[in-house]
Amino acid sequence: MALFGVVEILLAIILFTAIHYWKLNRNTPITKWPVVGMLPGLFYNTSNIHDYLNSKLKQCGGTFTFEGPWLANMNIVFTCDPMNVQHITSTKFENYGKGNDFREIFEVLGDGIFRSDSDIWKYNRTLLHSIFRQESFQKWLRVGEEKTFIENQKIVDEMLYSEIKSKRDIKNQNQQKPDLLSTLMNEVRDGENRIDDKFLRDTAINLLAAGRDTISSSLTWFFWLVATHPFVEAKILEEIKEKLASKEDNKKDLGVEGLSKLVYLHGALLEALRLYPPVPFEHKSPLEHDVLPSGHKVKENTMIVYSLYSVGRVEEIWGEDCLEFKPERWISKRGGTIHVPSYKFIAFNAGPRSCLGKDISFIQLKMVAVAMLLNYHVHVVEDHPIIPSVSVVLYVKDGLKVNIKKRSI
Numbered sequence: 001m002a003l004f005g006v007v008e009i010l011l012a013i014i015l016f017t018a019i020h021y022w023k024l025n026r027n028t029p030i031t032k033w034p035v036v037g038m039l040p041g042l043f044y045n046t047s048n049i050h051d052y053l054n055s056k057l058k059q060c061g062g063t064f065t066f067e068g069p070w071l072a073n074m075n076i077v078f079t080c081d082p083m084n085v086q087h088i089t090s091t092k093f094e095n096y097g098k099g100n101d102f103r104e105i106f107e108v109l110g111d112g113i114f115r116s117d118s119d120i121w122k123y124n125r126t127l128l129h130s131i132f133r134q135e136s137f138q139k140w141l142r143v144g145e146e147k148t149f150i151e152n153q154k155i156v157d158e159m160l161y162s163e164i165k166s167k168r169d170i171k172n173q174n175q176q177k178p179d180l181l182s183t184l185m186n187e188v189r190d191g192e193n194r195i196d197d198k199f200l201r202d203t204a205i206n207l208l209a210a211g212r213d214t215i216s217s218s219l220t221w222f223f224w225l226v227a228t229h230p231f232v233e234a235k236i237l238e239e240i241k242e243k244l245a246s247k248e249d250n251k252k253d254l255g256v257e258g259l260s261k262l263v264y265l266h267g268a269l270l271e272a273l274r275l276y277p278p279v280p281f282e283h284k285s286p287l288e289h290d291v292l293p294s295g296h297k298v299k300e301n302t303m304i305v306y307s308l309y310s311v312g313r314v315e316e317i318w319g320e321d322c323l324e325f326k327p328e329r330w331i332s333k334r335g336g337t338i339h340v341p342s343y344k345f346i347a348f349n350a351g352p353r354s355c356l357g358k359d360i361s362f363i364q365l366k367m368v369a370v371a372m373l374l375n376y377h378v379h380v381v382e383d384h385p386i387i388p389s390v391s392v393v394l395y396v397k398d399g400l401k402v403n404i405k406k407r408s409i
């Protein structure tokens, strides 16, 4: 008679495997399974992914390596450590590009600023930077009819190229207006104009992608937060009444200068962007192996994801009340706005690739916020779920349901 039967041997294997995985998982934030790695944990929590990753990042001090299925080459370093963020976005900026995965997924963006790295990015950045500084650029929102935007690449291209053609026609008739495409068309670098239609198409779609959904996402979260914090709403209205001069018919002056006086409103917007950054995560890949300030080693082409959502919720930066909506945290004792370095307040990204539209965004956000709050009372419909979506832009998954009542103050 054999000393051990098949059943005993199988039980022993299962027991040893279980002990092995128990030991292996003692220090990992997400359970690692044979063959499929940590994927089940991620899948199981997809609907709640930002808060799930936030809790895991908190559990391991701000950085951990997600291990994907065997042979799938899917290891990802997740981080919300501001020192890592500063390292990737600024100190070692040249070593961290967008990576090939990003370029494949966002092919529709062509060679525009978002999808490019190195020299093509530098060219785009320098050109757009100079245009963003021109006052006339503030009229850029009138570029094209973007209602049918992005059904598919063909429709987008048709729309953009026809818009470009009509701007060129207007230019030839000497009737140009200072919108984005017309300003770009006239750009002369080193004595020559190298702006062809493909460049204009790529730039236009990149700016539409950059500036459309980010603003609408910010405003949705902002109105939800303000409507659910009546004390904040009252303070914003008080500030508008006190600081914005009235024009004829008691309408408030929404000029750039007037808007810059609204320090409390600015704090409320910063606070909404901290808690609900429209771009919830960024994705980078090192060109050469490196060691992050947290001590994590990253090989060439490792995928690194830094969570903007989590950086906004790091207790060490924002304090124990980091999950609360408190515009006051942005107001200094002297009544100004407290400056927080961009690798800590990361909603607009940090370093040389930080958002080019940051200033123009605050102008747009304030204009809409003041016009809405002065004229309407936004009342959030009770029991409607408010959950962040799982997408490149942080929408409210099922939309924000509200009742709007006219307000006269």
Ligand code: HEM
Residues within 6 Å of the ligand: 113, 114, 125, 128, 207, 210, 211, 212, 214, 215, 218, 273, 277, 278, 279, 282, 346, 347, 348, 349, 352, 353, 354, 355, 356, 357, 358, 360, 361
């Ligand atoms: C609240 C509104 C906005 C937020 C939170 C925001 C945030 C960001 C973030 C996180 C990035 C980095 C993206 C990446 O590298 O993958 C970025 C880049 C950029 N944003 Fe914005 N953005 C906003 C509005 C705008 C607007 C209105 C415009 C233009 C009209 C704009 C233009 C750009 C451009 C051109 C870049 C690319 C910069 C580069 O790669 O060098 N953004 N923005």
